[in-house]
Amino acid sequence: MKKGFRYLKSILVTILAATLLLSGCGKGGEEKASAQGEVLNVAYFPTSFKSSLSTIAYVKGFFEEEGVNVNLVNLQSSADSLVALQEGKIDVNPLGITNTIQAIEDGEGGVVIIGGSAQAGGIIITTPENADKFKDLNNWKGATWATGRSYTGDFVVRHYLSEIGIDSNVDVSSVDLGDNLSIIQSVSKGEADVGYITADGARTALDYGLELITDVDDIEHAYPCCRISSTQNAVDTKGDQLVAYLRAVIRAYDFILANPDETIKIFTDLTSQDEDYVRDVLYGDFASAYVPDPARQKVLNFSQYLLEAQALSSTDGIKEAINVDLYKKALDQILTKYPDNENYKTLLEIYNEFDS
Structure with a gap:
């Protein structure tokens, strides 16, 4: 598995270099100005429902409101966004779990998990x-x-x-x-x-x-799907920006739950899919849940499943590479600002169940 991953990585590096030259900041390559902080480079997948939290945070202006200067880099898949992360071309990748865990085991790029994008589905x-x-x-x-x-x-x-x-x-x-x-x-x-x-x-x-x-x-309830990953270097040098990013996606979680009609309209426009399809994917009986919690225990369980399936050779170091502290700091700040919001209270319950 490692050998196949490294081979894929070598192919994607060349593609990625060209992609990054064409990619700008913000939606469609425009940078969204912010009040403070270094630029945080984030992989952007506007037509992917799995990264709905990051997309809604951008579209609704939550990144700007939370004071993080986000440069959105348009990429094609979770595979090339993982390569971009390992190469230091981006700081945040909102897609992937299996390849993310394999990269953590591989040790290249100092990949860490800092949040969640989707579960189940x-x-x-x-x-x-x-x-x-x-x-x-x-x-x-x-x-x-x-x-x-x-x-x-x-x-x-x-x-x-x-x-x-x-x-x-x-x-x-x-x-x-x-x-x-x-x-x-x-x-x-x-x-x-x-x-x-x-x-x-x-x-x-x-x-x-x-x-x-x-x-x-x-x-298995709430089994993990796509995670939000970063690198240890970004955690060390851009920790405040990552916390602000997580505040924004926490607010996106609340928005998706509280505003289904507007959310459906946003993704109908972005994906060019019909409204019924978008409604099913986001809110249907079998839809993924778009939850920003890292779900450390669930990720550890899933790592064991990968080991059983011989998609991973060891789970050593996986727990240490799941950083729940940044997310908890962001959630505490959101709860302080919005103490009566039931959706944020639910996130605290989820954190206490899966991360503490």
């Missing part, structure tokens, strides 16, 4: 006639499973299969198809008995006549 699908059978993981032995090995929930499902004595590499024939549509089509044609997709494929699965039988969040 995975669905198990099958045909109507198989729905009752495959709702129970105990019945998966001997089944053919269409999945995407890059999907976070894939590792979660594999872990819980192992918990009941089913080896996903031996007792289940898993096929890595890599994207929702291919998985949906495979199950629909009867080539696979069961499939794992992400929440943005829910409507398509239904259109193909399939059933959404299990929310993977019901198998």
Whole structure:
């Protein structure tokens, strides 16, 4: 896994250099002025729902209001944003978890996790006639499973299969198809008995006549998806700016919950998707939750799942690379300013459950 990651990194460095020359600051390459502080370079993915917190914080002007001078750098994927982070081209990456944890283990770039972007958002699908059978993981032995090995929930499902004595590499024939549509089509044609997709494929699965039988969040509540990562160097030299960034995304969390109509409109415009699709992805029954908490314990659990799946060779050093202090400082400052806000109170409960 490390070898493959380093090979990918070498390919992306060249692409990244060209991308950064074309990328500016702010939305569409414009810098948003701020009252104080050094520039904080942040990877920007305006069409990705997984980085909704960072996008809303920018669109609504929360970065500026919190006094952080953010330079948004347009990148293409979590892979090249991770390379940019390790190379010191950006200070904050709001996407990725598996590759982030692998980079922490690899030790290159001093990568650290400082917050969360999304959690959960995975669905198990099958045909109507198989729905009752495959709702129970105990019945998966001997089944053919269409999945995407890059999907976070894939590792979660594999872990819980192992918990009941089913080896996903031996007792289940898993096929890595890599994207929702291919998985949906495979199950629909009867080539696979069961499939794992992400929440943005829910409507398509239904259109193909399939059933959404299990929310993977019901198998493990609040399992982590994309994390907000930075570097130890940025923590040491731009700690105040990172705290201000986290204050802004905490406010974005509140905005998404309190203003669904405006949030849907923002992402409909940014992604050019239809309103019903955006509503399903952001607020549907199977949607990810866009929570800024680092969820240290959940990340440690997930690291163990990666180890079990041989996607990680060791979990040594992972705990030390999850910095919850910056987030807690930001949350305390927000709670001081908005003491009666119920959404912020909920974040404190989440912190106490998963980070303290």
